[in-house]
Amino acid sequence: MTTDNIADMLTRIRNANLVRHQIVQVLKTKMTLSVSKILKEEGYITDFEEFEDKNKNYLLLCLKYHGQNRQPIISAIKRISKPGLRIYVDKKNLPNVLSNLGIAIISTSKGVMTNHKARELGVGGEVICYIW
Template identity: 30%
Template sequence: MRNDTLNDVINSIKNASRLGRREIIAEPAAKLIGKVLKVMQDYNYIKSFEVIDESRGGKFKIVLNTTINNCGVIKPRFPVKNENLEKYESRYLPAEDFGILILTTTKGVMSNIEARKLGIGGKLLAYVY
């Protein structure tokens, strides 16, 4: 059994992007993974995704849009205040305004850009650029 399903899906996306594949099947279809994929879709890192209910847990069919330079899961999931977001942006992203951090907040899963606009913090989940 897998311990970190979000990490498995993010690594599948990264490996498929490096190999030049445009479509992958990732499992299981958890709600948190779906919300992270929705944020990635909003910022055009993936073209689309859908849930395939074949069995218990289900699967995601993910269609990649462009080549992703790098993506990964942030462990441990650091709690971050809005004032400290810039520190983690400089740690995980290569340049300013290049890539996104994905975090979970009291308002749901969102990017660092949306969290900064709302003035809220949360726990870091992943980065994509």
């Protein structure tokens, strides 16, 4: 059992991308569900589905690839805020990931959102991860 479900989710996605798997299974929590919704909205995954197995809830994420060589849409995922070291930013210091080519997922008082939406709403929060 892992204590950091987000890091586990990101590692599973990273590993599945490396071997070009079509789907990846992650444990369902409120945070992983929110991150999955953001990944779908931003076009990093095609879809996700919830299912239950042996009284545990899981998410199946359908990864996205492009071209004949099936290059992954997600080039890199980096966990920023960890359970041992939380990283918070205010609305003035929201991160830019690769000059706004990537996204940062931020957990704010108004919910989990991307850095672009947090900038629009004028809120800061905990930086969960960078994706590009």
